[in-house]
Amino acid sequence: MKSYNTPLGELKIELFGHAAVHFTINGKNWYLDPYCDVCSFEGKAPADFILITHDHYDHYDEEALVHIVQDHTILIVPPVVPRKHYNYEVLENGDSCTLDGVTITAVPAYNINNLNDQDQPFHPEGVGNGYILDLGGFKIYFAGDTEFIPFMKTLKDIDIAFLPKNLPYTMPDAEFVRAANTIKPAVLYPYHYFELNPKALRAEIDPQIKMVMNGHDY
Template sequence: MTVTFDALTIDWFGLATVRLEGQLGAVVYIDPGPEAYGILDGYEARDGDLVLVSHDHHYDPDSIRRVAHEDALVVVHESIDAAEIDRVDAAPEDLPFEVERVGADESFVLGPLDLFTTPAYNDPDGPHIDESGDPFHPEGQGCGFGVTIDGITAFWPGDTDVLPMHDDVPVDCFLPPIGGTFTMDRHEAAALAARLEPDLVLPVHYGTFESIEVDADTFVVDVAHRNVPVVLDE
């Protein structure tokens, strides 16, 4: 299923892998892969102008090679260290593309595209912690991305809890994680969507594996009852 929203065409492949295409032809991929989940099995489009990678859990060189064309720009969070990821075969700078590293709370103009980043992390005193009591996503180890294509701003907050700064993010199309466990859950995401008042909500980061299974239909009802347009791409 492909979702069309104003000037934007959106495809969700699973987990946080999203393809955005504007009417003027710009193609952006968010967090392609990882290959281990089979998200992009058989997919070899190589049409991406911009590839965004939010943190090390979503960094996958093979998936980037599947989606990026030869002149693509690959933007990765500054914390990604391939030497610490045993499933990958190359550091970002070893890929055959132009690569830029970014932190949180940055903004850029990339030709026809506007890009901004936001902090993404789990509160160490919150519910999204591992068996040792450490957050699954520590502060400083990832980011969210907002990208404006043909005047439409899509926002993927990353693997994160709801943070105070999220209430001030400009967004037309909101792509929240709703699986819980490692991120905000569907209740938190629905409440944030109501505060942001985007023109469309398309939930992601759920259902790919057991620990992020969720009743997405109930999320849709919850958001719709808050008078926010919402759709599933399944």
């Protein structure tokens, strides 16, 4: 796990693969889009909070959730996610809430050019969420399944950004690089990728941005 100092205490981050992330803040366990195809969640730390970006099977995975959800666990979800027997905080794009001192803002995540067989976006605007977590001024941006969208041009002072890279659902290399160089996070985590050449991406990304892959800095 990589560690970072924040006003709320030590932040530790572990990227399991695909869009599945585990991180701890001040002793609390947070997960993003746990997905059992990339990691067995049996025996993982019980979740205090789980962020779900949208309802696709590789982001909202009941088989993963059953291993980490406890009676006290809160799931932060967009309205499109089925709500069954857990505790939920439902956020639409633009909504915010504060949990355990962390302010969570749901932000846009959608496709513009990438369309399915019905000529519809794989991820329509306003349906899924990205998330910005504000840890007392230290900001983490989880982009969700998205292309490079106008909202990204408004982002400032992002400490850590998770940006997706794969076709046809998110961004190709050139668009990923453009998004990273526009947002200019201090630290960049590529995620949601199948194949990735870290050296090639590193050559195109602003040298002031630290890129992390497989636990290593690039």
